[in-house]
Amino acid sequence: MQPVPILLAWSGGKDCLMALQRLLHDPRWQPVGLLTTVNRTYQRVAMHGTRHEVLLAQADALGLPLLEVMLDWPDGNEAYEEAHAKALAEARMRWPGLRHCAFGDLFLEDVRDYRVRQLGREGWRAVFPLWGEDTSVLARRFVGEGHRAALCCVDTQQLDASYCGRPFDNALLDGLPTGVDPCGERGEFHTLCHASPLFRQPLALRRGESTLRDGRFQYTDFLLSRDAV
Incomplete structure (x- = not known):
């Protein structure tokens, strides 16, 4: 059975790294790229504040391509969802058959539900490798x-x-x-x-x-x- 290609939502933090490790050790999945939201105005990862150049260095160290959702500040949720949908469409063109994206979320139900709905509208499925763990x-x-x-x-x-x-x-x-x-x-x-x-x-x-x-x-x-x- 061939592993299923999957994107990983990447913030540069520990939870998404642990999620990536879990995917790499699971023969069902083949991580093909990292998906990141970047504030175009400040050239930093949203909320984390990580510099764009550091983000690129992380992707290089992991040997995975980086797909960026670029947002201007202060874009609202509608602009984010439009940019996110566009990035997913581009990813699917790059990797035919790709329709899964993994997240490092751990236990917040409202966050999980939002991601499931957001991806579902685009015909994608959300995967949570660490969900519910201590x-x-x-x-x-x-x-x-x-x-x-x-x-x-x-x-x-x-x-x-x-x-x-x-x-x-x-x-x-x-x-x-x-x-x-x-x-x-x-x-x-x-x-x-x-x-x-x-x-x-x-x-x-x-x-x-x-x-x-x-x-x-x-x-x-x-x-x-x-x-x-």
Whole structure:
């Protein structure tokens, strides 16, 4: 039986990386590309704030083509859905028979339902490789398997701003306040992956400035280190 081609919704964070790993180890699937939403105005990944050049470096390290849904700020949901549908149509032309897209969502039912409806309108099916799994187990496994990430965005209404920029490691997990999901599934934080057994080479990054935006979200900038050997 031939594996089924599948896209992966890619934010550059740990959950989508874990979803990719799961797909790669499942003989039913063949990941063919990464699908990412990029803010055209700022050239960054939506919500995570990851720079476009870092996103491209991740795709190169994974050896997978990157399909970008480019949005101008502040485009609304209708513009997003139109751009997303166009990207899916282009992907299907590139990979005939492609009609599945995977997501790293873990337990938020409303998010899952939205993705199922959104893809269903285009004749696609949504796949959730990590759905319903214990987020504490997932977080510790991510660290234990040698993946490396840092917190690039923190919702300061749910977690102190001092966590932004920190490595996503066991020390961080040990110190998370009660009620904060270990994977940040409720939006407490977002991550940027810079090294992994799945990467052909780690990303050489340097930490930039931290900035509070909209009076709520703390972002830490990570840049490619051009001088790295």
